[in-house]
Amino acid sequence: MSLLSSTVAAIGPADAAAAAQARDRQARMTKPAGSLGVLEDLSIRLAGLAGQCPPPLPEPAAVAVFAGDHGVHAQGVTPWPQEVTGQMVANFLAGGAVVNAFAAQVGAAVTVVDVGVAVAPAAGAGLLERNVRRGTRDMTVEPAMTRDEAIAAIEVGIAVAGELVDAGHRALLTGDMGIANTTASAALVAAFTGADAAAVTGAGTGIDAETLAHKTEVVRRALARHDLDADDPIGVLAAVGGLEHAAIAGLVLGGAARRVPVILDGVIAGSATLVAAALAPDCLDAVVAGHRSTEPGHGVALDHLGLTPLVDLSLRLGEGTGAVLALPLVQAGVRALRDVATFDSAGVTEKQ
Numbered sequence: 001m002s003l004l005s006s007t008v009a010a011i012g013p014a015d016a017a018a019a020a021q022a023r024d025r026q027a028r029m030t031k032p033a034g035s036l037g038v039l040e041d042l043s044i045r046l047a048g049l050a051g052q053c054p055p056p057l058p059e060p061a062a063v064a065v066f067a068g069d070h071g072v073h074a075q076g077v078t079p080w081p082q083e084v085t086g087q088m089v090a091n092f093l094a095g096g097a098v099v100n101a102f103a104a105q106v107g108a109a110v111t112v113v114d115v116g117v118a119v120a121p122a123a124g125a126g127l128l129e130r131n132v133r134r135g136t137r138d139m140t141v142e143p144a145m146t147r148d149e150a151i152a153a154i155e156v157g158i159a160v161a162g163e164l165v166d167a168g169h170r171a172l173l174t175g176d177m178g179i180a181n182t183t184a185s186a187a188l189v190a191a192f193t194g195a196d197a198a199a200v201t202g203a204g205t206g207i208d209a210e211t212l213a214h215k216t217e218v219v220r221r222a223l224a225r226h227d228l229d230a231d232d233p234i235g236v237l238a239a240v241g242g243l244e245h246a247a248i249a250g251l252v253l254g255g256a257a258r259r260v261p262v263i264l265d266g267v268i269a270g271s272a273t274l275v276a277a278a279l280a281p282d283c284l285d286a287v288v289a290g291h292r293s294t295e296p297g298h299g300v301a302l303d304h305l306g307l308t309p310l311v312d313l314s315l316r317l318g319e320g321t322g323a324v325l326a327l328p329l330v331q332a333g334v335r336a337l338r339d340v341a342t343f344d345s346a347g348v349t350e351k352q
């Protein structure tokens with residue numbers, strides 16, 4: 001059996017008994033019932049995922065930054081040159097990117113993976129060299145990847161998830177680097193949700209109104225170019241996705257198979273999770289939406305997946321920055337379920 005097939009087969013539903021135990025404990029903790037809002041629901045979900053109440057604290061955490069390039073860059077969808085992808089890989093390895101600063105703040109490790117960078121980055125200490133191909137093809141002309149390439153890149157993500165969990169990590173965070181990847185993200189979201197290109201295409205790193213109109217047309221052309229069927233997620237991914245999207249889908253599947261929470265970053269992660277959920281719907285039990293980015297396709301993807309983002313700070317960066325900022329909230333939700341006394345144990349009188 002392939003790594004993808006065995007991983008999908010290993011993903012099962014949440015443990016209803018552990019979730020019920022967590023729900024019951026939340027009702028008996030020394031606080032008004034429901035007063036921790038979203039964090040209560042989150043702790044109950046994570047108990048169901050782990051199959052125990054309380055679930056293990058989601059730490060130590062690791063953010064996996066998957067880097068890849070995009071043939072659709074040739075269509076003029078972003079003002080940034082493609083070589084920035086590889087240059088930022090070097091910056092991540094040197095500790096100089098925003099995700100490094102934020103990860104240091106919350107004690108998360110940063111793992112950098114070349115799954116599809118166009119020009120081989122200089123082998124820096126810590127780089128995981130797992131390149132499947134040196135950038136995708138232009139999706140407005142031909143499929144971005146072959147099915148085999150898409151599956152190989154998904155399996156890179158599954159393997160990285162396994163390695164990080166084997167190394168002791170108990171929370172996986174998604175990160176991405178890939179100039180032009182918000183264009184592929186928009187196409188994926190449109191293909192899986194049926195939304196119009198205009199509803200899911202955004203400014204990415206920042207473009208003027210004319211370039212945004214052009215980018216929307218590029219997404220529309222790519223969608224029209226391929227015979228996209230949401231029931232064939234590998235086919236959609238291969239046609240209009242990116243190598244880092246594939247790897248992130250794999251990280252989600254791999255985390256879910258190991259029953260470790262996966263905290264999503266922005267629109268690249270959201271669109272990649274549409275692929276993962278189409279392959280294995282139960283993987284969503286492991287998924288936490290870290291934040292909502294300003295890319296319009298991100299909200300469309302999260303709504304489709306039924307996920308509520310934890311923070312909304314108008315970020316539009318990627319790299320894993322939004323996921324990393326959300327990590328302490330996830331940890332606080334679990335810590336409350338684990339450490340807060342009950343009315344009985346603390347001798348606090350319950351409401352009349």
Ligand SMILES: Cc1cc2ncn([C@H]3O[C@H](COP(=O)(O)O)[C@@H](O)[C@H]3O)c2cc1C
Pocket residue numbers: 077078079080084088176177178179180181182183203204205206317318319
């Ligand atoms: C210096 C720099 C650092 C970044 N870090 C993340 N991104 C983000 O922006 C890119 C997507 O935007 P678009 O589709 O508009 O090209 C991705 O690389 C994403 O990770 C960056 C972009 C730049 C320029």
Ligand SMILES: O=C(O)c1cccnc1
Pocket residue numbers: 182203204205265266267268293294295298315316317318319
């Ligand atoms: O939503 C994101 O993660 C995002 C938005 C803009 C540019 N890069 C990433």
